[in-house]
Amino acid sequence: MPDILAASTADDWRLLDPENTLYLELASGRVVIELAPDFAPAHVANVKTLAREHYFDGLAIVRSHDNYVVQWADPNAEKPELARKLQTAKKTLPPEFERSLDAKVLFTRLPDGDVYAPEVGFSANFPVGRDPKSGKMWLAHCYGMVGAGRDAPADSGGGTELYVVTGHSPRHLDRNVTLLGRVVKGMELLSALPRGTGALGFYEKPEQRVAIKAMRVASEVPAAERTPLELLRIDTQTFQKLLEARRNRHEEWFHFQAGKVEICNVPLPVRPAAK
């Protein structure tokens, strides 16, 4: 893989758009999230509004469920007198679990098969499932994907609670919850958090929670303080070479070639942007 990336051209990469990027600021560092407005336009817009209105600042990571997710939210969300007030952002939204197929939405199919979806592939740098029969496509719950937590009703989420997949990809959640982005840098700041010992991995004591210093849309952060990143474009020969190198590993260490690669095992390379 390093050889393939070293041979890539500048055109193989695209700059992460600051208007489409969130920074989750923790004491341990910055988590960078690329948003997916093609799949969850209302949720993305709402989360950006929440970030602009500093909704998340001082809230906390309240849950770390082993082999599943971490989640951040208002710890006082259920206590009306203490709960963080919304300004113009919405508390809940209609679900955006899937969307219609649309030729304008980039899709690069992965022909290797899948247990959960009739077809899988990539749209920009997001793993997606598709069903030509129903005419729908949706983001897939791979490691690092970011979603909007909700209660039982489909329309009870809106982005005030966000989760990130930190374990084996829980693909049974696909089409059940609105995914809206992917962590492109800083996963280890979330995945290595101590696991909560309460039900569903909730932290049982307030002092176990991990404080959120701030969450910001990158475009609102002074340019000098941003984390400029580039993502390998998936509609390139370089990406196809990388897929092939994952199906059939030529490193000396490998003695058996799988011949296939599963959607959530495909690397989606990210690098610091050229200056």
Add this chain to the structure above:
Amino acid sequence: MPDILAASTADDWRLLDPENTLYLELASGRVVIELAPDFAPAHVANVKTLAREHYFDGLAIVRSHDNYVVQWADPNAEKPELARKLQTAKKTLPPEFERSLDAKVLFTRLPDGDVYAPEVGFSANFPVGRDPKSGKMWLAHCYGMVGAGRDAPADSGGGTELYVVTGHSPRHLDRNVTLLGRVVKGMELLSALPRGTGALGFYEKPEQRVAIKAMRVASEVPAAERTPLELLRIDTQTFQKLLEARRNRHEEWFHFQAGKVEICNVPLPVRPAAK
């Protein structure tokens, strides 16, 4: 799932055999590993010998690679004058990457399909792949599986370095390395360790390593100090009900039914043994 398990009978469970169980003792607690002698008899025997000869005591977890593995080993393995001496255990063994199909080895097929293997299923409480054409079966790299690290030659491992899968299941490793067991309790003591910042997730400073207090075969630990556990037998109606409840989730929260379950998303329940 809790309802299905609550309705299970005592016969649906089997006691973890202390002779077939390893305890990895860390300052943070005990990790319990069930060994898989049906698949890696020589490696299992060698690791038990290493444990009996206290080979691992005072060694360390040297690597935590995000979305991949943790690994423990002798940090001085490459320095002949400092390296831990072997007694009767072997340093290396011929590979046990796969084994022949054998009617005596229990197998419960999972008919839901798989990207990597012609057939998948469970053998005792281990996820396995099978290929009727080649007449082989092998353990699958799901979350929590334990393997014997090796260098490039296939016969360069033997159990003196062990790794545990802590991320999305790296199934491309199947048939490339000897798996020999599965963590059945204490995964969170491994999965939440800080990620190493060196190449491949190695800890760069000795003080970042996590000391191993001891590794023991459970049968050599006084009975009162053991962790008695039971595992749900996979050749039961209860396990089939559990599979069906995972394919089609009846909890109120789910609005879309996947209809399938992928091998590494199947829970393999473990509970404290009845007294």
